[in-house]
Amino acid sequence: MSSFSVSGNFVDVHQQRIYPVTIHIENGKIKFIREIPDSGLTTNDYILPGFIDSHVHIESSMLVPSQFARLAVVHGTVATISDPHEIANVCGMEGVEFMIENGKTVPFKFNFGAPSCVPATVFETAGAEVNAADIERLMQRDDIKYLAEMMNFPGVLNADEEVMKKIAAAHSNGKPVDGHAPGLRGEQAKIYIERISQPSDAKVPLAGGFRGATDHECFTKEEALDKLQYGMKILIREGSAAKNFEALIDLLHDWPEQIMFCSDDKHPDSLVLGHINQLCARAVAKGIDVFKVLRAACVNPVEHYKLDVGLLREGDTADFIIVKDLEHFAVQETYINGELVAKKGKVVTTK
Ligand SMILES: [Zn+2]
Structure with a gap:
């Protein structure tokens, strides 16, 4: 039975309180938290x-999932919502299977979806096609968590x-x-939002009974506000390609329940420098309440996608990080399933 404990100022995202604690971890789970x-x-x-x-194509890091994880954990990232769209476009289902299997070789929580639009348009000649029958089969699998970006909005x-x-x-x-x-x-x-959101009479309701859907393509505050008001969840995207953080971040003041962070495409040169931790630091620097920032960075994706990622409650899987302060979010240690995977900028792993 493996057990250990960590002490520090506990940022309790549920009660929105910060206080000193010792957290005891046993067999990969949070056993108890003592003030x-x-x-x-x-x-x-x-x-x-x-x-x-909350939305990143691992392929655009030009790394296989296990190597992407090595860079991401150093910055305190423990999980992704990942659409294997690019590899499916080239290799079809074989590519999707490769991503899932490779991701399982490391202690990192990849959550893959089924690519909804391969090819992306009828005018595109892709290397493969994923049709409705394929999607039906994929959606029944436990390791496929969602239907990925429905870009065929027409x-x-x-x-x-x-x-x-x-x-x-x-x-x-x-x-x-x-x-x-x-x-x-x-x-x-x-x-569009009504049609991709789950009908309220669905047999298996979505997390929290919410029937929402996400969008990560907003470039302006007005567009995002339009969609938020129709119940959509907005992913603020800041990656190597599109950069929408400055345009959208102020929305987090008033819409903390409906916002998440994502990179969409993240090239290796920028992943080396930082990840979601950088967006948290920038948001806090803009005067946004740290609990709203952490709602977007940690809590909302877990609730929306029903992820198997712990949020530091007793009984949760021990997925957490230790940072020096709540301004720069310089990550000291990253734990996944109670395993120390990164320490002071370096990967700690047997693999
Ligand atoms: Zn995308």
Whole structure:
């Protein structure tokens, strides 16, 4: 039985309190959390849940999943929501299987979805096609968590049969659909969101009974606000390609329940420098309450996608990080399933 404990200032994202504790970890889970009486704490470090990139194509890091994980854990990332769209475009289902299997070789929580649009448009000649029957099969698998970015929004607006079958396959298996609708506004946005969101009479309701869907393509605050008001969850994207952080971050003040962070495409040169931890530091520097920031970076993705990622409650899997302060989020240690995977900028692993 492996057990150990860590002490520090506990950033309790549930009660929105910060106080000194000792956290006891046993067999990969949080066994108990004990408050330390006044002045009994000998460290200034903070303990908080790990970060989640809520939409990233691992392929654009030009690394296989196990190598992507080595760079990400150093910055406190413990999980991703990943769409294997790029590899599916080239290699079809064989590529998707490779990503899943390779990801399982390291202690990192990849959560793969089924690519909804391969090829991306009917005008594209891709190396493979993933049709509605394929999606139906994929949605029944436990290791496929959601239907990935439904970029064929004209198909959704026209209620194209093949497109609607794919959406129905996700919903009937209790899995959410990710949106992708750049520039869509008003009535059209409303119809799109309604069609990709799970109907409230679904047999397997989504997490928290919420029937929402996500979008990571907003470039302006007005567009994001439009979609937020129709119940959509907005992913603020800041990656190597698109950079929407400055335009959208102020929305986190008023919409902390409906916002997450993502990179979409993250090249290795920028992943080496930082990840979601950088977005947290930038958001806090803009005066946004740290608990709202951590809601976006840690809590919302776990709740929306029903991830097997712990949030530092007793009984949760021991996925957490230790940082020097809540301004720069310089990550000292990263733990996944109670295993120390990174320490002071270096990977700690037997692999
Ligand atoms: Zn994407």
